[in-house]
Amino acid sequence: MTHRIHSTSFLFLLLMLPANAAAQQTAVSLPVIPQPREVSLSPGHFRITGQTRIILGSGGTAEDRFAANQLNEHLIGLGMSPLAVSEENRVRAKESDFILIGSPRSARSSALLKETGLILTDVMKDEGYVLSVTSSHITVMGESVRGRYYGVMTLIQLITREKKSTTAPRLLVRDWPLLRMRGITDDLSRGQVSTLENFKKIIRFLSRHKLNVYSPYIEDIFEFSNHPLIGRGRGALTAGEIRTLDEYARQHHVELIPIFETLGHWENILLIPEYRQYAEFPGAHTLNVSDDRIYDLLDEMIGELAAAFSSPYFNMAADESWDVGLGASRERVAASDLATVHAEHYKRLFKILEKYGKRPLMYGDIILNHPAILEKIPRNVIIVDWQYWGAESYPSPAVFSAAGFPFVVSPAIWNFTGPFPNYLNTTINIRNFARDGYRNGTDGILTSNWNDYGGEALRELNYYGFAWTAECGWNPANADLLKFDQIFFTAFSGNERAGRLLRSTYQLLANVYTLLEWHEIWRHPLLPVRESILNNLWRFQTIEVTMPLVRELIREAESSMSINKNHLDYLRFVADLNEWFTRKIDAGQRIRKLQQDSLRTNAEQSAAIRTVAESLIPPLEALKREFVRLWLQTNREANLHLLTSRYDRQISYWKEIAANPLQSRYDIPSAWLYHPSANPYVRDSSATQVPRAFFRFVWDGGDSL
16 A cells, blocks of 8 residues: 545545555555554544543453553553543443444444444454544454553554643554564573563563564573572562463463473573583583483473463574584484584474474574584474664575574664664664565564673663564565654653653664774783774774764763653663763874883882772773662562673773873783784784684693593
8 A cells, every 4th residue: 555545435446455465554654553454544643531431342351451550651651641441332222432442343443343344354363453542432353362462552652742732633544564573682691681570671661563473582491390400590480470360471472482492592591500411512512412411401391481481482592503513413413414413303302292282483593504404403493583783684484484493583673782782783784684584484573682792781771672573573575764764763761852852872882893803801901902893993083082972972862751751860871881982992093102212210110000000990890880780670589790890890990090100911821822824912803813822831730640
């Protein structure tokens, strides 16, 4: 649909089109994420007053009443009193000034269908809805409770409050998603574990934007009843906490699907002495698939998780199992091949999952590396095809489609390498991967949110990526980033002016020249600056001149934003950390010059260097305090000490420099840690590297041998 529709007869003809013909979005843009599929706007509005009532259509459910309560909570947030909620059979037939939430079989819904000629097609059955706003009433209609709920979510985004008037525009919407499974995966296992309240906040955000899956990634972040050492001191979730979140998510029409590693990424568990016996080799991060004991262990663990999560799906992960065949399974792999050994392991896991009534999902990277696996495993497993780099197109969806496997695409919020997400890569990756997945028949999109480097990247900066996933999952064929940006930032900040300020702030922080990586922030200040694919001089200059502007935008937004104002604290922290980094680089260069200043005495050199070094410590201590405060607002305290130790270590570097100002080398003192040709002191893209080195150390054991 490419033109604005005003004529009822034209609308009727349009809605009679087959689903694939009507799958293109209307040119009408609403302030709604995701954009509805078909929209007809009319002049005027419906005014919501204290006399307006919410009517639950005949045959309404508890879920419909929950949707009505969500609408009332939104109205309360706008300064109104909650509306009365009544059942349709208790309301006079000709009454107006109402908001109806009901199925097509309710009396008022049937009247709307008859009046407009609307048809709810098969593609609308599971999650589709019709939203009609006239000057006298509003109707939210859908075959399913989820569809009606999504209609209410659209209505909530359309309601505006100006002065003392609360209104919704007159329109007719007919809407449904193009992808069935839409959601995010959330890494809890590398350090950053949300509080229960933060989990609920994330679920509410996903629900508001019609995402229907939240998939927590679990390595050791679950308290197994028979394995008390696993997850100890790591902020692990209990089965009771999972059930609480699971019920809360189901209320909001979000499905919690666990991701539990069943082959690779067992490093946190295999580091525990009692569990080292299950490793492919000492120090491996992969289980030994030739040890039958691991299947009893996995059966027990999967059973506990399966009981805590109500979803019929279970993501067994099994990604990046590069250690298989390098240790205990070497002979088994040599006797067949890696594809066969992996497939045999997968099939044993499928049987375990079937025992607990779960349908398996699994990551597809090993399969893409060993495609013979596709002929060795059943085709009921859903492949999670992860590709995280922004590209013009992605060939992997066609591989799984041609092989006859159901699959979902899994792009990523590129948030884990530094303080602020790389939203340039993220938006391209999500949009293009969703598009190519849709063209090849994907079941859905699950955008990954990883927390590498100890989970230092704060999760509160990911909501933009969550919302973009919602847009691309609902409209994978033609998601419009420019429209999305305007809608998202306005909605997230509460008004257009604040939205423009927030959008500008994001664009400056996500500029590739202002993005930093954790390793360069925490690198010793007197080691040479690592080379980058971008010109470092340009990068540091851009950060230096941009961060004051970012702080100015944040100050202006603070006086304009009416909601989510605390989000600015996270942006301010990123700006301050970026600026401190440029001071660090500048200080390192100044100290190097001072150390080589032959016109000064040693005492003068030392005093000047000490002044420079000590000036970096107080602002870094302040950044540490702010990081702790922001972390504890949304996360459990567990694992925080591992991140604050980075601040402490960096502070110790500056104290070390102040104490020994004329010291010139800061690489690790060792007789043989580095190969002499490996350029350990200058590790950049231009230095010669040794890909593999072997060391021999000879010592006299004396009588001890």
